């Protein structure tokens with residue numbers, strides 16, 4: 001009691017200064033502690049009225065809500081004192097929205113010579129999202145929501161988390177919010193194909209990007225091929241009961257084999273868009289791939305999706321898998337060049353422990369997802385072990401060859417649409433390349449994006465559009481025929497034709513006039529490359545032989561030394 005009395009006694013001028021300082025420290029500390037305790041008690045009291053939901057970045061609802069916040073929550077950001085502005089995707093599905101704040105940059109298309117769109121403008125959409133570790137309050141359907149985005153640290157890196165609190169009697173309002181965000185998200189995701197890649201380190205799938213859907217019409221294959229595959233996929237997806245009644249595993253496999261650059265991958269992406277499925281890509285030759293990892297990955301593939309096994313021959317070759325001493329382990333990707341025709345060496349193994357039986361088990365085993373469409377691509381079907389490609393695993397085989405005259409004509413028409421279909425046609429040509437006309441498709445798809453104030457972008461857009469001559473249907477047909485006549489049957493890849501057309505995308509007439517000369521130059525270049533490759537291989541063989549002879553000589557010397 002005396003101590004408190006001393007403490008509270010006024011600091012007089014004749015008291016000890018050390019004592020006074022100590023008194024001040026103790027009083028200050030007590031007041032601050034009391035303040036903190038009351039604040040935390042008050043927060044606890046307030047929090048007891050709040051319902052709180054947590055959303056981890058690892059799960060879909062986080063994406064839905066971030067997408068919804070970047071879009072629907074926009075008016076609230078107008079009042080917020082702290083937020084993040086980003087041009088990056090706000091979700092794993094790459095859906096960055098144009099916000100109501102009209103934050104869209106169209107005037108920098110020439111700065112880095114990047115993408116070119118029909119309109120000449122490159123759109124950079126901007127989103128406003130909650131900044132980290134700050135609590136934002138937004139109004140939603142008669143309730144105030146408190147939103148906090150934080151970062152959580154885990155064993156394998158950091159992971160963002162969204163916390164949403166609301167004062168309500170039950171969690172109906174949160175359910176409603178999540179459902180609305182999901183609906184919005186799915187509506188905006190409609191035009192995209194999402195790609196997930198296998199992460200062999202953690203045995204999980206990582207979102208790798210969302211691509212604009214590629215129309216089936218932009219894939220030029222021999223008549224009937226596309227329709228056959230599409231009809232088969234649709235029929236399969238609609239036959240779950242049929243499979244169940246007969247006890248057949250509800251899976252279907254497609255083996256797309258043939259020359260490089262013939263449209264195998266493009267067709268799969270296009271099919272995914274048409275069927276509304278995501279693509280899960282596994283490269284069996286990836287470093288660290290093992291039987292267990294693959295089984296885990298297969299077990300985590302959703303029921304309706306496309307599972308893509310790329311370059312199947314790079315992982316298993318007949319020569320290796322049939323070898324008694326082989327584990328069937330995949331070979332290093334460096335040795336999997338499609339141009340290489342020599343059988344692969346087990347020494348090239350990159351440390352993966354995947355076996356052929358492991359792969360077969362993961363494709364057929366109980367953990368393997370039902371309802372998935374398995375697509376496998378290879379440039380060397382002859383190298384596959386028959387066990388991999390047998391019916392039940394690969395039910396439909398499609399051979400992709402070099403371009404026929406029919407395909408040459410078709411791809412020309414895709415690039416140069418005729419006058420009557422010019423509006424829609426500008427979006428027809430598609431390319432996976434960054435400078436391809438696919439960006440022009442995007443430009444043509446959103447004419448309404450151009451505002452009246454964006455005169456600069458508009459004039460550039462018109463100039464770019466005008467530089468592509470729009471010809472009559474008859475002239476295009478005639479040019480396409482002449483183009484096809486100059487293309488040798490089954491010699492050049494469709495990708496090569498696409499490359500030539502891309503270089504001439506504004507010169508349809510000159511493109512046809514010069515195509516014969518281009519074919520000759522292509523042949524010469526291929527001859528040169530072939531010769532260089534042969535010389536390189538011969539040199540490598542000679543060096544290897546000399547090295548082997550040297551080793552034998554050294555060994556002989558060693559043996560004779562021991563004998564002496």
Ligand SMILES: Nc1ncnc2c1ncn2[C@@H]1O[C@H](COP(=O)(O)OP(=O)(O)OP(=O)(O)O)[C@@H](O)[C@H]1O
Nearest residue numbers: 218219220260261262263264265266431432494495
């Ligand atoms: N049949 C085709 N129709 C339309 N475009 C094609 C066709 N074949 C190839 N292309 C174009 O060529 C490029 C390469 O095609 P893609 O990657 O689909 O070939 P691929 O057969 O999968 O090649 P690889 O075996 O080397 O992986 C793409 O930009 C695609 O637009």
